Amino acid sequence: MQMNEYKPLIVAFCCNWCSYAGADLAGNNRLNYPADVKIIRVPCSCRVNPMFILRAFQRGADGVIICGCHPGDCHYTSGNYYTRRRMAMLFSMLDYLGIEKERTRVEWVSAAEGAKFAATMNDFAEKVAALGENKRLEDLRCKR
Amino acid sequence: MNNKYLQEDLLRMSGVNPKKCMRCGKCSATCPAYDEMEYHPHQFVSMVENGDIEPLINSDSLYKCLTCFACVDRCPRGVEPAKLVEAVRLAAVRRQGANHLKADMVPDMLDDETPQQLIVSAFRKYSK
């Protein structure tokens, strides 16, 4: 499908217990967010390997967001605390390499926060769209 | 000025959200100036919420409030009625264009015994 208007491609990793359910709730409440956001379900945000994020950027994603339970509410008690450290380190490194920091985000969304999920996705998609295409972490061979 | 604007004005000036009130009446229960007032702290909250503001502006109750903030301290819901009273007071002063206390009246009131703080707060209370 050829689109004139630039549409960012956003990959969202959502933990099964909170954020994926929060995304479902956003759907239940018919809260709109851009179709550019594609959700991948993981058991816990701590399942998200930094390599997956790099992979997504390599394959042409313009933004990657990781959503998990609020710190302290992890279904597995401590998973999101590790996520918080891992992502803090990864994001800091990407920023250090000059990659736009608005392309990555971690957000804590509980199962009850459908509205927050939609608002977060709207905001993130808007910020990523404003940056335009991801040029700094692209792999030309993977381009559409 | 229409009531809706006035109401919005009051809420913005005071920063009070009267919807948080659960009608417990603890503000009025705790008020030391209760008997002096025609409208009591809890009534300020509910009347402003209902847009019934004219009677408040025209009432002497405005100037009976000691601004002691006991109601603010005790309110279980954090509504802060005294701030609302203060806001209504400001509205009254602005509307009349006539202050209860004018700036040129102040020098006469000054004497060495009066703490400066009192003058300042009285001025704050009766004019703006």
Add this chain to the structure above:
Amino acid sequence: MQRIGVFVCWCGSNIAGTVDVQAVSDALKNEPGVVFSTNYQYMCSQAGQDMIIQAVKEHNLTGIVVCSCSPRMHEATFRRTAQAAGLNPYMVEIANIREQCSWVHKDIPIGTEKAIILGKAAVAKVNLNTPLTPGESPVTKRALVIGGGIAGIQTALDIADAGFPVDIVEKKPTIGGKMAQLDKTFPTLDCAACILTPKMVDVAQNGKIRIFSYSEVTDVKGFVGNFDVTIKKNARYVKEDICTGCGACVEKCPMKKVPNEFNLGMDNRSAIYIPFAQAVPKVATIDPNACNMLKNGKCGLCARVCAAGAIDYTQKDEYIEEKYGAIVVATGFNPISMDKFDEFAYNQSKDVITSLEFERLTNAAGPTAGKLLRPSDGKHPHTIVFVQCVGSRCDACAEKGKEYCSKICCMYTAKHAMLTRDKYPDTDVYVFYIDVRTPGKNFDEFYRRAVEEYGVHYVKGMVGKVVPEGDKLKVQASDLLSNKQLHIDADLVVLAAAIEPDKSARPLATMLTASMDTNDFFTEAHPKLRPVESPTAGVFLSGACQGPKDIPETVSQAGAAASKVIGLLAKDKLTGNPCIAHSNELMCNGCSSCERVCPYGAITYEDKEFRMPDRTTLVRRIAVVNPAVCQGCGACTVACPSGAMDLHGFASGQIMAEVDAICK
């Protein structure tokens, strides 16, 4: 190569309204591995499921992708369908094109495009799916109940009734909890002790129930069906099995000035004590902070008068380790501290009391033998003011109160007011209320009787301040309905203090890895449909630890928790979640990174012999995952530097395939 069938659901118009389902099933037909693709009105209906089963048989499918509602809705349904068709249930993946597509997008081309991409991702994942078989673990047929109040007692009795052994751990010297301290119970006004103590005796006499009183849980390991619990039995310096509860020691003990916690400090007890006459176990306990013998070795009187020889000053804390299949939390509640409510002068006057203290004042076994007397001077109070909602229903930001309604105060205050007027018709009783909340069988009738028959003055308004003056308490309050400020000279002020979860609940929740809300009440697995289960498998909730409750509600929840426990213990084996971590021993470095992040301690190490290409043997340390303990969070998979650790069902390869499909 997989042979994948794609089934796109219309969900009536829920999906078909914004997604061109025909276009989706057509587009997915050409994906690698897909040999069959169709769409249908309701995939989850019997007809839809039959369609899947039919297709599996006809096209020899090895994997299934259902494009439908959220996997949280029907993943289990379609897994059963796959199983019925002879497939491994874990060969099913769901593309969520309802909650995360058709319901959030309004434009058909956009919705359709996204649905196709989500479908492609699911197909890419199924291509890498492998059949999984859940592991099995045995069930220890014994339950642990933490807390020996009415909730714990009822749960334990019901579980024992079904034939399973139960242990109760109670931190106080006796079971009974808060109910044992109450006088009468609303709305029927039965005496609390009369209905509770027979149950306590039942517990004591039940062969299936063990009571660990004066004990606490210090460690919990393991998982549903296989908990390893450490119980610390505090030294009570009395041999429990020998003590007859005769009370001779209590009588002779010279240290008699210890505030009696059972009467909330309104009278004193001795250093060796039995909390109350009907205590279970009826065994004396020495308070080590008060006993002269234990503090400085001088006294020993109780040992001399004990005919049974039960006193043992050398007793040590004892740690007991026991296995349990299920754990019930029944840690109950406490009234909040009144320290922050200066306006009510609770700390300034003895005659300002909480409702629980009022219970003790009117209880025949209480400090005044049931006569309503003022704590300060022992005089009969003539004007009593009850204040409702003290610390309940406060603003979320307020430091001193709780945001929730404590639920039981309206009814017990009506009870107190009514009983006072009944026994002492010469008293004036005022109740200041914000709302009177009486939902419950015969509750409103009860409240109306207090007003109409007993003449209790219910005043809509709140007490603003209480000032002790002479032997009176000056109460300043508002009467909102008559728009007046009231000034009452009261003799006694009773505060209906908000209730909060017991302080022991938070550390216990950490041990159990059970979640709590911001108020420290335990969270239920589902607020409506699973109200007595914690989200942590094998942990159940009973009574006020989950939220404010009155006695009938507590008892019914206790029974419900018991039936859930019985349902669990009745199984011989539990089937686990097969989506768990596993380590590739050829790649494992044995570096311990995974062990450090595992929240369940599921990873251990062993030295394993490897045959090397040059025919030598190499012993290397490798990680081993205990499939019964692993819950499948995946923390280890990312901590692992070599990528040896992976997760069944959410393998790195599968997730990357999804990423690729989405980004293509």
Add this chain to the structure above:
Amino acid sequence: MQKITQTKLIDKAASLLKDGTVSCVLGWSKGEFDYDITPAVFKTEEELKEGFVWNDFCGANFSKYLIEKTRKTEGKILVFLKPCDTYSFNQLLTEHRFDREKVYAVGIPCEGMADVEKVKAACGDGIIKIDCGEKIAVTTLYADDAIEIDAKDVLLERCVNCKSKKHVAYDELLGEEGEVLESARFDEVEKLETMTPDERFAFWQNELSRCIRCNACRDVCPACTCEKCVFNNPQSGVENKSPANSFEEKMFHIIRAYHVAGRCTDCGECSRVCPQNIPLHLLNRKFIKDMNEFYGEYQAGAEVGQRAPLVNYTTDDVEPGEVFDRGDIDA
């Protein structure tokens, strides 16, 4: 000029071999040229006398070699450890990568190692002979006399910013014990942090585009000891041997640095061996600096059994969205 002499080390090694304490010695030996000293195993006193070298070019960190060596060797191995090597040694013990019982570690003081590139810059090409005495005497094809340079002027970056002269692990220590030093090793990182993202991107694009994916940085790294490296594993999704385009250089270096984050002792071997002179230590040090700032001071390998920041947490850690502000605030 190293304080301890080559002869002393040979004597030590020879006597330990002789009395049977160890069965072999892991040490440095002469390579093709005088400046490319390479690791070697010595089994006899004769071999030691013939090949063992200790001078200003003995940068190699032997810790990593112990993994393979301890598996294959009967008896104990003698290993010489410079202060920075001992951190790697401990880190590998933390990760249970070799049997401590099979190693006899001798700590030796180090005055800093020379950077061959700097030597070449000072003396020109065509080096045929280097003598390390009081000064480094370099003989080249083109100069008549040996050129003398001060070792202090040609130190490796990691030695200029040496973090510690203290040995954190050894069985026996030769010479005097040093101290943990205050170093300016994060200054360069800080400088980068204060640049704009565009400048940083340009900087790294320039540096990383030189990468030829020789894998030397990975192969030499004492933290890169995986039984199977993800870059060699087709299942890892990042398997790749040579860079196809600019993305893969970045990908490789981010993943490499992330893999050793929290385990990297900042020994600087990666930058030392890089034939393209990419400042790889700046990636590792960024992680170290961030972890120090966000999660408290942590030196990998300072003690055996430490819990690295990335396998640890506190309930009030910094949020990932907040990490970016730090550099600016500090600046």
